[in-house]
Amino acid sequence: MTEKEGGLPLPLENTVVLDLSEHVAGPYCTKVLANYGAEVIKVEPPGSGDVSRRLGPFPGDEPHLEKSGLFLYLNTNKQSVTLNLDSSTGKQILQNLIERADIVVESLGPAALSRLGLDFPTLEGSRPGIVVVSISDFGQFGPYKDFKASHLVHCALGGWQYTGGDPDREPLQAGGLLVYYVTGLYGAIAALSAHYCARLTGIGRHIDLSTQEAMHIVMGYPTVRYWIDGQTRRRTGTHFPWAIFECRDGLVGCSVLGDDQWVQLCRFVEREDWLQDPRFATGPGRSARAQEIEAYLSSWFADKSKEELFHEGQAWRISFSLVPTVAELLELEQHRVREYFATANHPAAGTLTYPGPPFRLSETGWHLEPAPLLGQHNSEVYCDRLGYSMDDLARLRAQGVI
Amino acid sequence: MASDKTESPNRPLPLAGIRVVDLTMVMAGPLATELLAQLGAEVIKIEAVQRLDMWRGAYSQPGTDSAWEKSPGFTGLNRDKYGITLNLQDKRGVEIVKRLARIADIVAENYTPRVMKNFGLDYESLKQTNPSIIMISMPGYGMTGPWRDYVSFAYPTEMMSGIAQLTGYADGPPMLMGNTGGDPLAGLNGAVALLIALEYRRKTGKGQHIDLSQMEACTGLIGEAIMEYVMNQRLPQRYGNRHPWMAPHGTYRCQGEDAWVSLSVATDAEWESLCKVIGRPDLVVDSRFITSTARWQHQDELDRIIEQWTSQHEPYEAMHRLQDAGIAAGAVLNAAQLATDPHLVARGFYEDVERAFVGKQPYPRLPMILGDTQAGTRMPAPTLGQHNRDILIGLLGLSEEELQDLESDRVIGTRPLIG
Numbered sequence: 001m002t003e004k005e006g007g008l009p010l011p012l013e014n015t016v017v018l019d020l021s022e023h024v025a026g027p028y029c030t031k032v033l034a035n036y037g038a039e040v041i042k043v044e045p046p047g048s049g050d051v052s053r054r055l056g057p058f059p060g061d062e063p064h065l066e067k068s069g070l071f072l073y074l075n076t077n078k079q080s081v082t083l084n085l086d087s088s089t090g091k092q093i094l095q096n097l098i099e100r101a102d103i104v105v106e107s108l109g110p111a112a113l114s115r116l117g118l119d120f121p122t123l124e125g126s127r128p129g130i131v132v133v134s135i136s137d138f139g140q141f142g143p144y145k146d147f148k149a150s151h152l153v154h155c156a157l158g159g160w161q162y163t164g165g166d167p168d169r170e171p172l173q174a175g176g177l178l179v180y181y182v183t184g185l186y187g188a189i190a191a192l193s194a195h196y197c198a199r200l201t202g203i204g205r206h207i208d209l210s211t212q213e214a215m216h217i218v219m220g221y222p223t224v225r226y227w228i229d230g231q232t233r234r235r236t237g238t239h240f241p242w243a244i245f246e247c248r249d250g251l252v253g254c255s256v257l258g259d260d261q262w263v264q265l266c267r268f269v270e271r272e273d274w275l276q277d278p279r280f281a282t283g284p285g286r287s288a289r290a291q292e293i294e295a296y297l298s299s300w301f302a303d304k305s306k307e308e309l310f311h312e313g314q315a316w317r318i319s320f321s322l323v324p325t326v327a328e329l330l331e332l333e334q335h336r337v338r339e340y341f342a343t344a345n346h347p348a349a350g351t352l353t354y355p356g357p358p359f360r361l362s363e364t365g366w367h368l369e370p371a372p373l374l375g376q377h378n379s380e381v382y383c384d385r386l387g388y389s390m391d392d393l394a395r396l397r398a399q400g401v402i
Numbered sequence: 403m404a405s406d407k408t409e410s411p412n413r414p415l416p417l418a419g420i421r422v423v424d425l426t427m428v429m430a431g432p433l434a435t436e437l438l439a440q441l442g443a444e445v446i447k448i449e450a451v452q453r454l455d456m457w458r459g460a461y462s463q464p465g466t467d468s469a470w471e472k473s474p475g476f477t478g479l480n481r482d483k484y485g486i487t488l489n490l491q492d493k494r495g496v497e498i499v500k501r502l503a504r505i506a507d508i509v510a511e512n513y514t515p516r517v518m519k520n521f522g523l524d525y526e527s528l529k530q531t532n533p534s535i536i537m538i539s540m541p542g543y544g545m546t547g548p549w550r551d552y553v554s555f556a557y558p559t560e561m562m563s564g565i566a567q568l569t570g571y572a573d574g575p576p577m578l579m580g581n582t583g584g585d586p587l588a589g590l591n592g593a594v595a596l597l598i599a600l601e602y603r604r605k606t607g608k609g610q611h612i613d614l615s616q617m618e619a620c621t622g623l624i625g626e627a628i629m630e631y632v633m634n635q636r637l638p639q640r641y642g643n644r645h646p647w648m649a650p651h652g653t654y655r656c657q658g659e660d661a662w663v664s665l666s667v668a669t670d671a672e673w674e675s676l677c678k679v680i681g682r683p684d685l686v687v688d689s690r691f692i693t694s695t696a697r698w699q700h701q702d703e704l705d706r707i708i709e710q711w712t713s714q715h716e717p718y719e720a721m722h723r724l725q726d727a728g729i730a731a732g733a734v735l736n737a738a739q740l741a742t743d744p745h746l747v748a749r750g751f752y753e754d755v756e757r758a759f760v761g762k763q764p765y766p767r768l769p770m771i772l773g774d775t776q777a778g779t780r781m782p783a784p785t786l787g788q789h790n791r792d793i794l795i796g797l798l799g800l801s802e803e804e805l806q807d808l809e810s811d812r813v814i815g816t817r818p819l820i821g
Binding site: 011012014015032036056057058059060061069070072073074120138139140141142143144147148149150152153154155156157158159160161162163164165166169170171172173174175176177178181182185186188189190192193194195196197199200201203205206207208209210212213214215216217218219220221222223224225226227228229231232233234235236237238242244251253255257258261314317318319320321322323324325326327329330333334335337338340349352353354355356357358359360361362363364 | 413414415416417418429433437438441456460461463472474475477478479525543544546547548549552553554555556557558561562563564565566567568569570571575576577578579580581582583586587590591592593594595597598599600601602604605608609610611612613614615617618619621622623624625626627628629630631632633634635637638640642643645646648651652653654655660662663664665666668725728729730731732733734735736737738740741743744745746748749751752760763764765766769770771772773774775
């Protein structure tokens with residue numbers, strides 16, 4: 001195995017992933033695999049590339065196919081080839097690429113692979129043991145399979161939105177692009193587990209991963225609760241026992257789970273009298289008096305600093321937290337000591353700071369190479385791996401295939 | 403998958419033959435092991451009668467008889483796991499964990515670093531009994547650094563990772579998402595980490611220790627917000643239900659109590675369709691809404707016009723009329739609606755599972771259909787100590803006498819010791 005930074009081998013070395021996905025979910029799935037050493041070949045449409053290349057953020061807000069922050073983050077450690085899947089030559093090349101892959105991740109839409117003549121039985125016939133992960137908004141079949149979606153629409157149909165936000169206002173979606181990242185993590189679980197089995201048994205499989213379904217478990221089984229006791233939880237806003245407070249110099253978070261935490265909190269904020277008060281004795285009792293508790297905590301926190309509250313609260317074993325902005329996140333002491341953030345130098349976008357590995361393994365490493373330029377690895381992949389000549393490449397380029 | 407009829411049937415579950423010793427509690431750790439369990443691994447969950455998994459209280463009605471066996475959260479999250487009890491304050495309990503670790507592939511825990519060390523069950527100790535063991539530790543802030551011993555119960559991770567700063571109404575403060583916070587996000591990452599370590603062990607025979615900081619794992623899920631700041635030194639905004647450039651993009655009141663539909667318009671063609679659906683073709687040529695930039699600038703007016711239409715329709719009806727016209731739209735589903743949503747039901751997302759104390763209920767399967775594998779729940783969530791005998795005698799070969807001693811000394815048991 002190749003030695004990488006820190007002298008550790010990469011755990012997924014020699015796993016070849018063909019990435020036919022775009023936007024966020026599929027690319028985050030393959031980014032995680034690439035982080036840990038998988039060879040990920042990203043297939044993009046000639047000219048325009050992955051849609052995320054056209055979505056920002058861009059430096060100085062100037063759109064540029066090679067400078068999208070979203071694309072740069074999601075596609076580190078990957079190779080890019082361009083390929084027009086509408087052309088028959090393109091389809092042939094795609095088949096060649098698939099034949100040397102262990103895992104295919106695609107988000108082309110329901111039945112798209114079949115339309116390309118690459119349905120799973122065909123692929124399995126030419127590449128036994130192959131794992132295909134199809135990631136889509138609503139799955140490969142079912143009444144909503146051709147529905148259009150957005151992050152907001154997913155939050156609505158996935159069940160997150162109804163419980164998000166204040167009770168007297170409209171339901172609120174989750175921030176950022178979280179829905180798609182969650183789906184991407186499921187994609188990685190699907191790909192890795194099926195690949196592990198394929199390497200042991202020679203048996204591959206095709207996995208149908210639905211974004212709507214992927215959102216479900218993040219809610220803690222609300223439908224099971226509904227069936228067991230008929231409860232349909234409504235939105236409650238961000239309130240005690242899990243709340244965010246303003247203090248002297250910013251925000252502090254407080255999460256009081258269970259009686260032990262409540263006892264510690266009462267002592268910490270000098271309200272031992274609450275411990276004698278039967279109205280505060282149970283979780284539901286405290287939730288019913290959330291307003292009173294929050295009012296007191298707000299005034300008690302008001303003249304203290306967030307760092308002071310966080311660290312002193314933790315000294316009392318209370319689950320206090322900061323609520324950092326991105327600027328503050330980059331400076332957190334814990335991140336600095338653990339060297340979480342890392343930098344990479346991209347030929348068009350320059351040297352930038354990136355979030356580091358989501359987890360660390362003691363005997364194996366991770367790496368960080370910048371995202372590829374559009375079609376950067378055409379000659380490397382098509383000539384060196386598939387055996388096309390430079391003349392072939394020029395011809396394919398002229399035909400608009402690559 | 404239903405359409406792939408020519409596949410050969412009955413592929414094995416992908417993780418059949420993998421054994422996991424699961425010391426985790428609440429949600430992050432148990433989700434990581436639940437995913438492995440549903441993918442075929444044999445998971446042995448360890449609780450103690452002195453200290454139940456706190457998630458046994460998740461959403462259960464307090465004060466009811468045997469409430470710890472009736473938690474919807476627990477029964478959902480612990481399917482396909484064996485359940486045993488072991489008091490780790492007793493050295494016999496610790497010894498049994500070590501014996502299980504000797505014949506396991508994975509040990510999972512989600513405490514601050516000192517907890518396993520105090521029991522003598524940290525990675526360095528377990529490696530002595532099983533050199534190829536894979537162990538995952540998933541504390542809130544990681545196994546190293548100045549915050550390594552800091553506690554983090556549920557929502558701190560959502561705040562600490564930066565996610566909370568992105569969630570909220572455009573005119574309001576940061577908020578929590580309103581579901582189970584950073585725990586499941588960390589749990590998903592935990593499963594990925596374990597699968598990566600399994601693949602490395604398959605190739606090399608080597609185990610290892612995974613250090614998963616829940617804060618770090620969750621910060622990886624807001625990459626574009628971090629890039630925005632890194633590139634432009636500008637803090638990402640909270641948009642509420644709006645969008646940086648799409649308009650209209652929002653959540654609108656419908657007919658019915660607390661009934662809503664969300665929609666997003668990305669292109670001029672979708673905008674024209676929307677105008678027709680809401681019976682306002684005149685708006686297509688209205689200068690206030692003629693381009694996406696103009697629509698974005700006049701969102702407040704636009705939202706009022708759209709709500710005039712949505713308020714005359716129920717959420718599902720509005721969704722279908724909009725989707726039929728090619729517009730991204732979704733009814734804002736509550737738990738009752740999710741449980742009966744025609745699409746989820748048509749995809750076989752819910753499967754009936756019979757479980758002691760709560761009866762037969764529909765539970766969601768994994769959000770992925772594994773080709774023609776006969777997936778699905780093999781076993782309901784364990785009742786407290788349900789498999790003590792199966793595991794301790796059947797798997798480890800303890801004698802009846804030893805089992806009885808453990809029981810009378812309350813090292814094992816099937817009823818919680820209160821107080």
